[in-house]
Amino acid sequence: MTDTTSPVLSYRDFGVTFETEQGPVQAVRSLDLDVFGGEVLALVGESGSGKTVTSLAALGLLPGGARVGGRVELGGDSVLDMAPAQLQRLRGARASMVFQEPMTALNPLMRVGDQVAEVLTNHGVLDRAAAGERAVELLDRVGIPEPKRRVAQYPHELSGGQRQRVMIAMALACDPQLIVADEPTTALDVTVQAEVLELLRDLRRDLGVAVLLVTHNMGVVADIADRVAVMYRGELIETGPSEQVLLRPAHDYTRTLLQAVPVLPRLSEDHTGAEDAAGAEDAAGAAVSASVDAGTGTDTGTDAALNLEAVTVEYRGRGDTFRAVDAVDLRIEAGRFVGLVGESGSGKSTVGRCALGLLRPASGTVRLFGQDPHALRRRAARSVRRRLGVVLQDPGASLDPRMPVGECVAEPMVVHRTLSRRDRDARVAELLESVHLPASTAARHPHELSGGQRQRVSLARALALDPELLVADEPTSALDVSVQAEVLEVLAELQRRYAFACLFISHDLAVVDSLTHRVAVMRLGRIVEEGPTREVLTAPRDPYTRRLLTAAPVPDPVEQHARRQSWLGLREAPAA
Amino acid sequence: MSGSRPDQLAADDEPAPASGHTPGTVPRRRGTALRRFTRNRLAVAGLAVVAVLFLFSFVGPLIYDTDQVHTDLAAANLEPGDDGHPLGTDDVGYDVLGRLMVGGQTSLVIGLAAGALATVIGTAWGAVAGYLGGRVDAVMMRVVDAGIAIPALFLLLVASAITTPDVPMMILVMGLVSWLVPARLVRAEALSLKTRDYVLTLRAIGGSHRRAIVRHIVPNAVGTMMVNATFQVADAILLVAYVSFLGMGVQPPATDWGAMLSKGVSYAYSGAWWLILPAGVLIVLVVASFNFIGDGLRDMFEVRGKNR
Incomplete structure (x- = not known):
């Protein structure tokens, strides 16, 4: 598959330095890399590893403050020495780019056909009429x-996946030798991601175009890449065929990175036919949940930390109402971890907001520790809320940027007037230590911390009052895998120590697998499947769950190949 | 837990960001905000000019002592340099340099106090309206719209015509007419701040609305507030000058730069340039300086805003 004669893109002793307020920062250091025709080279690394800067250099797109060293050659021509006019001719025609965010990469005021045609007319390949026809093709x-x-x-008017396809059409318009794709599927749901990767695979095979794929997702790498280049702190530390790098990594960092990726349990193959046995599923499911509940010995109705019954939430738009959550039942027993998974727009966060009493359902009942948070008077409502802990998604917005970390963590204690000021400081230090942060962190401001540290501070704050129920809405989805692994480990450790119940909302099935006892899968506002986590993830009864599971890529090229085949099989079968 | 955590990664050994791509996670020292302000040369110059004008107005009279209460017709309309008056005297014999100092006190005090009052009222109003939203917001903002529809100058003139204008009255009236713009700005800020995760978290654990507004909304709107406040001060000084120019400002023997300008205009045609030029230059200087300081503050706060 690899054409070893001459590379389409080659880096030689490539380096980038940025001038910042803290002095120069070296983003990329003496990097040597080749991309050959017809291959997909995945450039992987965590945030700040320099992978995006490296990929942008292929098109001469480096930001203004960057000092560049070494050579970057595209088909034998030095990109770094090109004049702006030459670069303009090169971009789109010989090398093109697909960006992460399909919504912001397209002009919202222009018809998509015109945007594709524009690429062709800009480069003078075709006239307007012919370009319009070519856009359709x-x-x-x-x-x-x-x-x-x-x-x-x-x-x-297009879905996220379709928008990304339009971006790819634009990238293909002038038959480039190279497509640089920077996290092309990160903003997409797993099922859509699988479709887009399938398309890239086809294009590579049919058109022989080289793809430089920038990603942090090892599953995507296993799915599509021929070769992998791993970057760490600005340096290229390992390059090789993806099978070799993913299965027998030579470098310690690659090994750590791979170990940090949460892994889904293997789907049991004999269950593929079980979807047909829909009639039997109720009985089987009931038996399973009954046995689990019996195991914990909590079956008195009022004891549940959280109980949602037939909860429906509607948003009123212009004239029409949109049902975000449709008759959802969910029950979390004291001390149990329950995962709520679904793709974007499935209503999982809305359920979380309901559970927190931030949102009033249109119908149905919400019971926190057996009480309705909306029906209570002020004092009683406060005493119910005292038993809650909250961790929300965005590490950039979960802490008040103007408050020192110590005050953030102490806030629940201040709100509920527990402890004296001095005891509070001691408690803050203790909480920070329980999430593996030094007590001195209390004096720092959130912007001085990394994303993972901030999420651990959020966790410390959530635990300040020894909550009985923790609601965590995608607490790790904005983090790098190794950081995510740490945060999840801390969460699991705290759960063992304090035995609180938890509603863990996530789009990532593998994350849920490592943490939760039970899992509920949501789709279009409904819970399509609910049961013990292992059961649901290894032997899903609902076809949607099965598709979700097969679409999620795993960082093992051999297993991923098998998963892709079974996903393709499911895709062909008409699904609701 | 499926043993997925790598042992090699110790708790505080996260890979530090190595490029400028993640500004939010790069540790930033406290001094950098100040450095960002001082990088704006005009802002620093503005700050220096304002400081000098304050010294001139409040410390100046201690060094350069003149009688600014009793008229002295024998020494009226002297040219600069005559009889120990560096900037001459006006039509009733007040020393112009000394008068500029006294007038500066009035202008600066009214400007700062009115600017501060407008900012405080505007921030409180805007933060409450934006945070509570819904009907309360609608009603509160319609009040602001109505207020903006009435020209501030007109209100000031009416107030001056009804009562005798003195410094506290002018501060009050000016503060009460100019809080509307900051109210709108802070409300817009509050609308976005109230959906931040830290505000939602506070509400979910039972925190009060008051705490959300006082501890989270207002401190995070401080950048917008401060920048606007400097413009408010400049506007207020200009407004005092307008009103005084029309003869409805503070009454003699008290004065301010606008009033000096208004009195001087009638003699300007007979060549008495020293009655208008110094006062005019000082008004331009102080207004421009406050605007430059505002720009500098904006630079200082804006980078933080990049943190999504």
């Missing part, structure tokens, strides 16, 4: 249904 090529109708639509 291109949209058809990237698998957008009814391309004739779609060319006249605006980006907001």
